[in-house]
Amino acid sequence: MAAKRSDARGKRPQRISEWLQPVHEPRSEPPLSRDRIVVTAVELLDAQGVDGLTMRRLADRLGSGVMSLYWHVDNKEDVFDLALDSVLEYRGPQQIAQDWRGEVVHMLEDWRASMLRHPWSASLLPRRALGPNILSRLELLSKTLSRAGVADADVNVAIWSLWNYVMGATITRASFDLSDDDRAAAQQRLTRLSERYPTIERSRLLLDNDWDGAFRKGLGFLLDGLSPR
Amino acid sequence: MAAKRSDARGKRPQRISEWLQPVHEPRSEPPLSRDRIVVTAVELLDAQGVDGLTMRRLADRLGSGVMSLYWHVDNKEDVFDLALDSVLEYRGPQQIAQDWRGEVVHMLEDWRASMLRHPWSASLLPRRALGPNILSRLELLSKTLSRAGVADADVNVAIWSLWNYVMGATITRASFDLSDDDRAAAQQRLTRLSERYPTIERSRLLLDNDWDGAFRKGLGFLLDGLSPR
DNA sequence: CACCGACTCGTACATAGTACGAGTCGGTAT
DNA sequence: ATACCGACTCGTACTATGTACGAGTCGGTG
Numbered sequence: 412m413a414a415k416r417s418d419a420r421g422k423r424p425q426r427i428s429e430w431l432q433p434v435h436e437p438r439s440e441p442p443l444s445r446d447r448i449v450v451t452a453v454e455l456l457d458a459q460g461v462d463g464l465t466m467r468r469l470a471d472r473l474g475s476g477v478m479s480l481y482w483h484v485d486n487k488e489d490v491f492d493l494a495l496d497s498v499l500e501y502r503g504p505q506q507i508a509q510d511w512r513g514e515v516v517h518m519l520e521d522w523r524a525s526m527l528r529h530p531w532s533a534s535l536l537p538r539r540a541l542g543p544n545i546l547s548r549l550e551l552l553s554k555t556l557s558r559a560g561v562a563d564a565d566v567n568v569a570i571w572s573l574w575n576y577v578m579g580a581t582i583t584r585a586s587f588d589l590s591d592d593d594r595a596a597a598q599q600r601l602t603r604l605s606e607r608y609p610t611i612e613r614s615r616l617l618l619d620n621d622w623d624g625a626f627r628k629g630l631g632f633l634l635d636g637l638s639p640r
Numbered sequence: 641m642a643a644k645r646s647d648a649r650g651k652r653p654q655r656i657s658e659w660l661q662p663v664h665e666p667r668s669e670p671p672l673s674r675d676r677i678v679v680t681a682v683e684l685l686d687a688q689g690v691d692g693l694t695m696r697r698l699a700d701r702l703g704s705g706v707m708s709l710y711w712h713v714d715n716k717e718d719v720f721d722l723a724l725d726s727v728l729e730y731r732g733p734q735q736i737a738q739d740w741r742g743e744v745v746h747m748l749e750d751w752r753a754s755m756l757r758h759p760w761s762a763s764l765l766p767r768r769a770l771g772p773n774i775l776s777r778l779e780l781l782s783k784t785l786s787r788a789g790v791a792d793a794d795v796n797v798a799i800w801s802l803w804n805y806v807m808g809a810t811i812t813r814a815s816f817d818l819s820d821d822d823r824a825a826a827q828q829r830l831t832r833l834s835e836r837y838p839t840i841e842r843s844r845l846l847l848d849n850d851w852d853g854a855f856r857k858g859l860g861f862l863l864d865g866l867s868p869r
Numbered sequence: 870c871a872c873c874g875a876c877t878c879g880t881a882c883a884t885a886g887t888a889c890g891a892g893t894c895g896g897t898a899t
Numbered sequence: 900a901t902a903c904c905g906a907c908t909c910g911t912a913c914t915a916t917g918t919a920c921g922a923g924t925c926g927g928t929g
Contacts, residue, residue: 465885487887582807705878707877
């Protein structure tokens with residue numbers, strides 16, 4: 412977790428300074444920090460996508476040398492983890508409302524919205540470990556369901572079903588929407604496919620204009636199934 | 641789709657052969673082909689994970705030069721696409737059964753099983769375009785639901801809900817299970833987290849031994865919600 | 870025999886992550 | 900003042916990667 416700070420880096424620097432000028436130009440930027448790195452990483456990811464994030468570009472944007480980053484983060488994977496988690500912070504009400512169902516819907520829609528605001532997050536999530544913010548969300552969801560009267564033996568399955576639904580919906584949406592190729596290419600590919608897969612094409616068209624509604628409606632079905640009868 | 645074959649590669653080779661020996665050793669392997677490449681790529685992915693697949697390693701395993709691969713595939717992304725789709729082929733019954741609900745469950749469990757057999761596939765899916773095999777599965781699912789009497793307006797939402805559920809469940813399972821780190825590290829991380837997230841930890845433990853059952857049960861809930869009343 | 874198209878591959882390059890260790894700087898104990 | 904330290908920065912250099920380029924082989928066909 413902590414960067415090199417905790418490491419034993421006890422090499423005494425040798426003062427054979429042969430030049431009198433400082434080696435580094437005076438910094439115009441504020442000093443590096445883990446937070447600045449994460450914020451900038453998110454900007455870069457938003458702008459350029461997953462492949463657009465490189466340590467060099469990140470350092471450039473921060474006005475620092477590349478290797479300076481490694482004082483604050485362990486490696487590039489670490490940057491991904493931090494960026495991902497930072498994007499999933501939950502700012503909603505932390506206490507349980509009366510209307511549990513409305514509360515659940517709100518939580519999950521917020522979750523989905525957070526991820527869609529940063530489309531790279533959806534494709535990153537499956538590869539990375541679950542960060543604290545995700546776990547908080549799950550924890551809160553779990554508590555809400557528990558008190559809602561969902562049968563105790565079912566709570567676990569319920570949480571996971573909902574989580575699965577959100578994950579899947581978001582990922583699907585993101586990958587359908589902005590696959591790496593151009594808009595045009597994707598469009599062409601889809602219309603070519605539509606000949607062979609008529610039913611899919613039809614649903615896609617129907618859904619295309621109302622992903623949000625579809626999400627809410629499907630979630631409704633799922634909650635119907637989960638509700639205590 | 642077709643590789644360089646279709647390209648205009650009309651450069652006439654110049655025969656200034658200064659050496660009489662053949663440049664390439666005689667091949668002991670069968671000739672390259674797109675299929676062999678895909679099969680080997682899947683082996684490599686199974687054995688080493690997403691990051692384990694490099695063009696060089698792939699060529700090594702195939703006993704060919706690296707650049708030979710590029711005659712048969714466009715680039716590495718192409719390899720990923722092909723490998724992913726090859727793993728998702730559906731071999732189940734292609735006709736609609738009487739028991740639509742059983743049929744749906746079977747289709748989705750098969751789907752999930754296919755992906756879990758190749759854990760890299762789950763993490764790859766969100767980044768890649770939908771291949772023909774996925775679309776076939778969706779098409780079949782869609783037809784089944786249509787004939788099952790799900791209200792016409794709901795079919796689309798139903799398909800997507802089910803798809804979302806499967807995707808999410810598989811991805812979650814795969815990432816929870818074998819995250820890139822060692823087993824030990826993951827275990828340690830989780831127990832450390834369990835102090836802060838007691839409810840999650842409890843569910844995780846409960847689920848841990850029966851992911852399959854949880855999947856089936858959650859799917860049951862969803863189908864309950866979707867069923868025509 | 871000239872020629873072609875299918876296919877193979879060595880070389881070379883640009884770009885990536887990051888190990889290493891030298892450097893600066895501000896503080897603190899002597 | 901001096902010696903020293905720990906926090907932090909960064910240039911250099913190494914390795915690994917995807918892939919463009921173009922020369923080469925080979926079998927077939929006019």
